[in-house]
Amino acid sequence: MKIKILIILFMFSSNLFALTSSKDVFQAEDQLLMIDALLDGLHRDARQGNFKTYFGRYSSNAVFLGTDKTERWTIEEFKVYAKPAFEDGHGWTYEVIERNWEGHGNIRWFDEILLNEKLGHCRGTGVVKLINGEWKIAHYALTMLIPNAIAADVGLQTQEIDKI
Numbered sequence: 001m002k003i004k005i006l007i008i009l010f011m012f013s014s015n016l017f018a019l020t021s022s023k024d025v026f027q028a029e030d031q032l033l034m035i036d037a038l039l040d041g042l043h044r045d046a047r048q049g050n051f052k053t054y055f056g057r058y059s060s061n062a063v064f065l066g067t068d069k070t071e072r073w074t075i076e077e078f079k080v081y082a083k084p085a086f087e088d089g090h091g092w093t094y095e096v097i098e099r100n101w102e103g104h105g106n107i108r109w110f111d112e113i114l115l116n117e118k119l120g121h122c123r124g125t126g127v128v129k130l131i132n133g134e135w136k137i138a139h140y141a142l143t144m145l146i147p148n149a150i151a152a153d154v155g156l157q158t159q160e161i162d163k164i
Helices: 002-048 051-056 075-087 148-162
Strands: 058-065 072-074 095-104 107-116 120-131 134-144
Touching: 002 051, 002 095, 002 107, 002 120, 002 134, 051 075, 058 075, 072 075
Parallel strands: 058 134
Antiparallel strands: 058 072, 095 107, 107 120, 120 134
């Protein structure tokens, strides 16, 4: 009899955990939708040249890494660099091909494959943080994706430019 009671209690407690777990899954999916909207909006704002809303998506102490080795900017430095590109109502266009998310809680990280008319396929990676109930980009890095078949040639060109 004791074993039957224990089995019934175990089954009941398992169902309670499953309910909590389902709620957590839905909340996690909602969070990912919000974060996807943040990044989709970032790319839309860049394409449309919306300087204020583009930079409003970053945290106040964000860092942006561009494709050149010299391009490590605080968000304020990045604003100075980007302002001319946004002044005519056009920034830059990167089409999202694929995006992956990791992490949980108030900090998540991502990588995304992007397509740019001039640079071809690129990768954006970054970290987003939940700050005062709003997701913000704390770190973003943009890199060019170089096919292995031409990587050595690109490496040689880079060494020539850097005079290595």
